[in-house]
Amino acid sequence: MSETLATPPQTNEADGRAPLARPEIVLHGIRERPSGWLAWLTTTDHKRIGLMYLFATFIFFILGGVEALLIRLQLAWSNNTLIDGTTYNGLVALHGTTMVFLFVVPILAGFGNYLVPLMIGARDMAFPKLNALSFWLLLFGGIAFYVSLFFEPPAAGWTSYAPLSDDAYLPGTGIDSWIILIHLTGLSSLVGAINFVATIHNMRARGMGFGRMPLFVWTILIYSYLLILALPSVAAAVTMLLTDRNFGTGFFDVTRGGDPVLWQHLFWFFGHPEVYIMVLPAMGMISEILPVFARKPIFGYKAIAASTAAIGFLSMLVWAHHMFTTPTATVVLAFFMLSSFVIAVPTGIKIFNWIATLWAGSITFATPLLYAVGFVGLFVIGGISGVMMAIFPVDWQLHDTYFIVAHLHYVLFGGSVFGIFAGLYYWYPKMSGRMYSEALGKLSFWVMFVGFNLTFLVQHSAGLSGMPRRIYYYPESAGWEGYNIASTIGSYLLGIGVLITAYNLVRNLKKGRRAGNDPWHANTLEWFTQSPPPENNFDVVPRIRSVEPMKDIRREVAERTGRPAGSIAQPVA
Amino acid sequence: MPRGSLLRAIAVGVVLSVIGVVIALAIDWFPVQASTAAEDIDLLWDVLLIVSVPIFILVMAVAVYSVVRFRVRPGDTGDGEPIHGNTRLEVVWVAIPFVIVALLSVYGWIVLDDIEAKDPQAMVVNVTGQQFAWRFQYPQAGGPPIESNDLVLPLGRQVEFNIRASDVIHSFWVPAFRMKQDAVPGIVTATRVTPTKAGSFPLVCAELCGIGHSTMRQTVRVVPEGQFTAWVGRQRQGLAGAPGDELAAGRELFRQQGCAGCHTLAEAGAQAATGPPLDGLTEVAEKRNPRQSLEEYIRDSIVAPKALVVRGYSPEGMPANYGERLSEQEIDTLVRYLASASASSTGDPPR
Numbered sequence: 001m002s003e004t005l006a007t008p009p010q011t012n013e014a015d016g017r018a019p020l021a022r023p024e025i026v027l028h029g030i031r032e033r034p035s036g037w038l039a040w041l042t043t044t045d046h047k048r049i050g051l052m053y054l055f056a057t058f059i060f061f062i063l064g065g066v067e068a069l070l071i072r073l074q075l076a077w078s079n080n081t082l083i084d085g086t087t088y089n090g091l092v093a094l095h096g097t098t099m100v101f102l103f104v105v106p107i108l109a110g111f112g113n114y115l116v117p118l119m120i121g122a123r124d125m126a127f128p129k130l131n132a133l134s135f136w137l138l139l140f141g142g143i144a145f146y147v148s149l150f151f152e153p154p155a156a157g158w159t160s161y162a163p164l165s166d167d168a169y170l171p172g173t174g175i176d177s178w179i180i181l182i183h184l185t186g187l188s189s190l191v192g193a194i195n196f197v198a199t200i201h202n203m204r205a206r207g208m209g210f211g212r213m214p215l216f217v218w219t220i221l222i223y224s225y226l227l228i229l230a231l232p233s234v235a236a237a238v239t240m241l242l243t244d245r246n247f248g249t250g251f252f253d254v255t256r257g258g259d260p261v262l263w264q265h266l267f268w269f270f271g272h273p274e275v276y277i278m279v280l281p282a283m284g285m286i287s288e289i290l291p292v293f294a295r296k297p298i299f300g301y302k303a304i305a306a307s308t309a310a311i312g313f314l315s316m317l318v319w320a321h322h323m324f325t326t327p328t329a330t331v332v333l334a335f336f337m338l339s340s341f342v343i344a345v346p347t348g349i350k351i352f353n354w355i356a357t358l359w360a361g362s363i364t365f366a367t368p369l370l371y372a373v374g375f376v377g378l379f380v381i382g383g384i385s386g387v388m389m390a391i392f393p394v395d396w397q398l399h400d401t402y403f404i405v406a407h408l409h410y411v412l413f414g415g416s417v418f419g420i421f422a423g424l425y426y427w428y429p430k431m432s433g434r435m436y437s438e439a440l441g442k443l444s445f446w447v448m449f450v451g452f453n454l455t456f457l458v459q460h461s462a463g464l465s466g467m468p469r470r471i472y473y474y475p476e477s478a479g480w481e482g483y484n485i486a487s488t489i490g491s492y493l494l495g496i497g498v499l500i501t502a503y504n505l506v507r508n509l510k511k512g513r514r515a516g517n518d519p520w521h522a523n524t525l526e527w528f529t530q531s532p533p534p535e536n537n538f539d540v541v542p543r544i545r546s547v548e549p550m551k552d553i554r555r556e557v558a559e560r561t562g563r564p565a566g567s568i569a570q571p572v573a
Numbered sequence: 574m575p576r577g578s579l580l581r582a583i584a585v586g587v588v589l590s591v592i593g594v595v596i597a598l599a600i601d602w603f604p605v606q607a608s609t610a611a612e613d614i615d616l617l618w619d620v621l622l623i624v625s626v627p628i629f630i631l632v633m634a635v636a637v638y639s640v641v642r643f644r645v646r647p648g649d650t651g652d653g654e655p656i657h658g659n660t661r662l663e664v665v666w667v668a669i670p671f672v673i674v675a676l677l678s679v680y681g682w683i684v685l686d687d688i689e690a691k692d693p694q695a696m697v698v699n700v701t702g703q704q705f706a707w708r709f710q711y712p713q714a715g716g717p718p719i720e721s722n723d724l725v726l727p728l729g730r731q732v733e734f735n736i737r738a739s740d741v742i743h744s745f746w747v748p749a750f751r752m753k754q755d756a757v758p759g760i761v762t763a764t765r766v767t768p769t770k771a772g773s774f775p776l777v778c779a780e781l782c783g784i785g786h787s788t789m790r791q792t793v794r795v796v797p798e799g800q801f802t803a804w805v806g807r808q809r810q811g812l813a814g815a816p817g818d819e820l821a822a823g824r825e826l827f828r829q830q831g832c833a834g835c836h837t838l839a840e841a842g843a844q845a846a847t848g849p850p851l852d853g854l855t856e857v858a859e860k861r862n863p864r865q866s867l868e869e870y871i872r873d874s875i876v877a878p879k880a881l882v883v884r885g886y887s888p889e890g891m892p893a894n895y896g897e898r899l900s901e902q903e904i905d906t907l908v909r910y911l912a913s914a915s916a917s918s919t920g921d922p923p924r
Contacts, residue, residue: 085784085847086887092781157781163758164741164783168893169704171879254759260742261757294643296653303663325744325755325779327762330685337681341674345667351632352666353658358639361653365644373640380632384625387674391681393614393688394621397603397751400744400779464602466748468779471787478775 044128045535046113049135051431053110054424056139057103058502063146064098067091069495072455076488078476088472089155090174096158097178100274101185102142104416108281109134109192111423112220114431116196118526118533119214121205121541126198134192141184148177157470159271160241162252162263167245176245179238186231193224193231200224205525207544210305214524214547215298218305219284222312226273226280229316234270237263261326268319276315278412279379280308282419283350286372289426290354291548292522293369294361300353301547307346314343324392325399333392340390347383351376366520367441371422374449378414382407385460400470402483403463409456421448421501428505429519433531434512440504448497454490458483523548578642579635586634590627597622607749607770607795610688614751617684624673688752688765692731695765698724700736702743702756704892705785705847706831707776711805719808722828724776724793727801731767740892744779747793753779768795784890785835785847823910826903835890840914848890849883854915867916871908875899 034042043049071091074083083091113131117124125131148154152172156165165175200221204213213221240251241263250256252263291298298304320328320336354376363369385407389395398404421444428436462483467474474480518527527550529538545552598619606615643653699710699718711719726732736745738756746753747766754764778789796804824841827833833843837850858870861881865873874881878891892898899907 081846084887085787086890089781089784089786155784161742161781164781169741169783171888259759261760294653295645295651297655297657299656300658300663303658325753327755327757327760330689334682334685338678341678342671344674345670348670349663349667352662355632355636355639356656356659356662358636358643360656361639361643362649362651363640363644363653373636376636377633380629384629387677388618388621388625391617391621391677393610393681393684394618396753397614397748399753400746461602466604466775466777468746468777470781473787475790 044124044132046117046125046128046131047431047533047535047537049131050110050112050114052135053106053113053138054431056135056142057107057110060098060102060142061107061498062502064095064103065495065498067095067098069491071095072488072491074472075474075484077485078474078478078481080473083472085472086155089157089470090153092470093154093157093160093174093178094149097145097154097181098142099412100158100278101181102138102145104278104412104420105189105274106138106185107420108220108223108278108416109138109189111216111285111420111427112196112223112281113192115427115526116199116217116220117203118430118529118537119217119524120200120203120208121525121538121544122199122203123537125195126203127195130191130195134188134195137184137188137191141181141188144184145177145181148174151177154178159267161267162241162244162260163254165241165245166252168253176242179242179245182234182238186235189227190231193227196220196224197228205541205544211302212544212547213305214284215287215301215304215308216281216284216524218308219280219287222308223277223281226277226312226315230270230273230277233266237266237270240266261323264323264326265319268322269316271322272319273312273315275411276311278416279419280311282375282416282423283308285419285423285426286354286375287350288522288524289368289372289422290357292426292520293364293366293372294358295364295521296357296361297548298353299356299359300349303349304353307349310346311343314339314346318343321390321392321395324395337390337392341387344383344387344390351380351383365442366425367436367438367445368422368426370442370445371418371425374445375415375418375422378410378418378452382410382414385410398463400468401463402459402467402469405469406456406459406463409452409459413456414452418448421445424501424505426520427526428508429515430526430531430533432509432512433515434508434510435515435519436504436508436512440500444497444500444504446497447500448494451490451493451495451497455487455494456490458486458490462487518550521550521554523550525549528553579638582634582638582642583631585638586631587627589634590630593626593630594623597626603751604748605770605772605774606751607747607768607772607774608751609767609769611749611751612769613684613687617680620680621677624677628673691733691765692767695731695733696727697733697735698726700724700734700745700756701739702736702745702778702782702789703739703831703898704741704783705778705789705834706829707743707745707778707789707791708829711808713805713809716809719805720829721808722791722825724791725801725804726766726768726793726795727798728768728771728795730798731765734764734766736762736764739898740894741782742780743782743789745776746779747774747776749774755780771795771797783892784887785831785845788834788845788847819906820910820913823906823914826899826907827910830895830899830907838911838914849886851911851915854911867912868908871911872904875904875907 033039040048040052070083074080074088113125152174154160154174154177155170156175160175160178163169200217240249243249244251244253250258252258252260254260287298287304317339318336320332321340324333389398389407425436425441462480465480467478467480515531517529517531542549542553602618603615606612697712699712701708709721709724711721713719734745736754736756738758740758742758743756744753745756750766752764752766754762756762773792773794776791776793778786782789827838827841833841833845835845835848837844837846837852839852854871855867858865858867862870876896879888879893882888
């Protein structure tokens with residue numbers, strides 16, 4: 001293998017003014033390639049689809065963030081009358097739904113789309129057209145949902161508990177548009193998940209057995225299986241709700257023999273795997289990023305891969321811990337207490353292995369590393385508060401309070417979103433071909449980290465002292481004003497931190513320093529190709545001999561040339 | 574391998590853990606403790622803190638130590654140590670958390686058993702949640718049950734709450750008792766509490782139940798046994814004397830049915846702002862439909878509120894099922910009460 005600089009293959013395009021003497025090749029039956037925005041609309045390239053996913057979901061992230069900041073503004077003071085109850089309940093439902101269904105789950109699908117084929121040395125996903133379908137279903141699901149803003153937004157939280165979500169109590173169209181969102185984004189995820197499974201099982205490079213597959217690909221595989229197993233349950237539930245609301249059935253209506261608790265079982269049977277669907281791929285990103293910036297192999301590759309599978313399996317068995325105050329037989333509660341405890345063990349394995357990866361490393365403090373280490377710290381807090389609530393005598397006090405709000409944000413924001421930001425910074429050079437500003441990246445991290453903890457740490461205390469969630473107003477005598485003012489200030493800091501990242505990433509699309517193929521001296525195959533990768537990804541794919549193919553290549557180059565290998569490019573065919 | 578320095582990091586972690594545990598135990602996390610269950614649960618919570626604070630601090634101490642100690646020095650381009658894993662360590666950090674969670678779940682189960690222990694002398698109180706108020710019923714041996722909007726409990730006697738919901742799901746929660754139980758339509762749920770402290774404590778709805786969810790707050794009063802018996806006596810007399818005073822009966826219905834949770838009405842001392850104010854209805858009715866009498870306007874607003882939504886208020890705020898929930902006679906009483914109460918005040922109501 002030689003160390004060459006990548007140059008795009010020279011192409012001669014006929015411009016119509018070529019001399020007649022030149023030989024001419026005429027092609028029939030080949031459609032002209034669309035260009036400009038039409039190329040984006042009609043693309044089936046997994047990288048373009050991945051980028052569209054990232055862009056669209058980031059817009060939804062900003063929308064959900066604005067909703068959160070309005071919520072925080074209303075809660076900052078006691079007896080606040082800035083936002084009325086109807087609007088507030090709408091904001092709560094919009095914020096939760098947007099963040100779960102239109103941001104975290106699909107942005108992870110976006111990363112998976114972009115990265116999985118590159119990481120396993122494939123040319124594209126197994127079904128490129130289905131892949132495009134996933135994206136468009138997601139986008140139209142989001143639009144169908146946000147159109148409800150012009151009529152009446154849904155107002156029953158992101159969980160839409162029946163019978164509050166029934167037409168007798170919320171007759172407006174908001175809940176119906178929420179149902180359509182669940183169906184469209186659900187189909188999008190299902191189609192995407194099948195695509196991931198087919199791609200990962202069938203299209204890995206020569207030599208890449210399951211024991212040499214990058215850990216991010218492992219998490220996307222489990223993410224996909226969980227989606228396939230969990231989505232039918234919520235699809236059934238929202239279909240029943242749709243017919244209850246519009247066609248006179250009574251699945252959740254007691255007066256007609258229905259049962260409101262059925263909704264909760266069907267919803268959470270999906271809802272808890274969904275939590276791990278949102279966090280596993282972020283964990284996969286951390287498992288990719290830590291070894292690169294510690295310049296050290298990942299500690300316990302097999303343990304981390306196995307714990308991913310174990311978490312996936314156990315996550316199907318813990319759903320009723322969301323229902324500890326719903327009428328349920330005690331022995332059933334005991335089972336769910338046990339299973340919720342047990343799932344902490346594989347999660348702990350990951351944390352310990354990550355810290356062992358940092359141990360005795362040679363750690364570079366680049367922005368992705370900061371976010372990754374931030375993830376580990378915040379996720380430990382979210383994990384511990386999760387274990388506390390698994391003990392259901394304690395959960396009787398904590399359930400449906402701000403303690404839960406704090407816990408779920410430590411897991412989903414401190415966990416997933418910090419992971420996603422680590423991933424955004426880590427793969428930005430690959431996706432854009434440019435470097436972001438390291439100073440702005442670090443500034444963004446610290447502002448987000450401080451803002452996040454200020455926002456959510458105090459919410460534990462608010463919840464413990466009795467503040468229920470989803471209230472738009474509280475009396476001064478409750479004594480929660482101090483917590484809430486701190487939380488509101490923190491949330492605006494957090495918002496500023498996110499905007500700094502958005503500015504950093506958008507500005508450097510054109511202005512950033514050129515990144516080269518492998519600015520991080522990373523381990524996995526996506527760094528073997530150019531940045532951004534050409535449409536066919538790879539001209540040649542090396543045979544895989546370990547979890548760290550790029551390290552193998554660098555070592556070989558160093559041995560043959562007698563000097564350390566810098567940024568290596570694939571040889572151009 | 575700098576083993577000595579790891580030991581130092583752990584030593585620092587242990588010292589910080591002790592400090593952390595002391596601080597965590599010193600902080601008063603919960604509201605006042607007012608039931609036997611609260612004592613058990615608070616103890617369980619303290620044990621959880623004693624276990625989890627050191628885990629957090631030790632893990633973070635090692636993590637922070639690694640990040641600081643092994644940061645790359647300027648000019649260093651070498652790799653970290655090529656360690657791929659260590660099976661013995663993996664076994665250790667699977668086993669330790671497993672043992673911890675196993676012990677905690679056994680302890681949790683013991684606490685649960687203790688809390689749920691039944692006292693045959695327990696007093697039954699029926700609780701009904703509705704949009705947006707709680708109502709209470711005290712069954713009486715050999716007589717009609719006492720209906721009340723106030724929850725009054727005797728000190729030191731176990732109470733069995735049988736909880737129902739008449740519309741959507743609510744959640745019955747007294748933070749000072751540390752117990753919470755959902756009220757689900759069609760199901761009677763039960764929970765037991767033994768109050769240990771006299772005083773007034775907030776009772777709140779913990780499950781989103783609609784637009785007035787935030788205002789669904791009442792008070793539970795725990796009084797000594799003697800006072801409780803006196804209160805029961807007064808309620809019984811009140812029951813006997815009620816039909817004579819129609820205004821009082823109307824006011825009672827107004828509070829009982831949760832109207833006060835959303836509306837302002839000076840006569841009843843109601844000051845909520847989720848729904849439109851009910852003072853000065855004469856003018857409002859006149860303005861909105863001159864061909865209708867005040868009584869007809871009030872009746873329609875109660876029975877079919879969707880047709881008469883006041884601008885600026887949500888059409889979902891007012892429960893639509895009062896027509897079915899109340900008897901014909903109760904509606905008459907309520908309409909007459911509202912007509913007279915609202916006429917007595919012209920009120921320039923705040924929005």
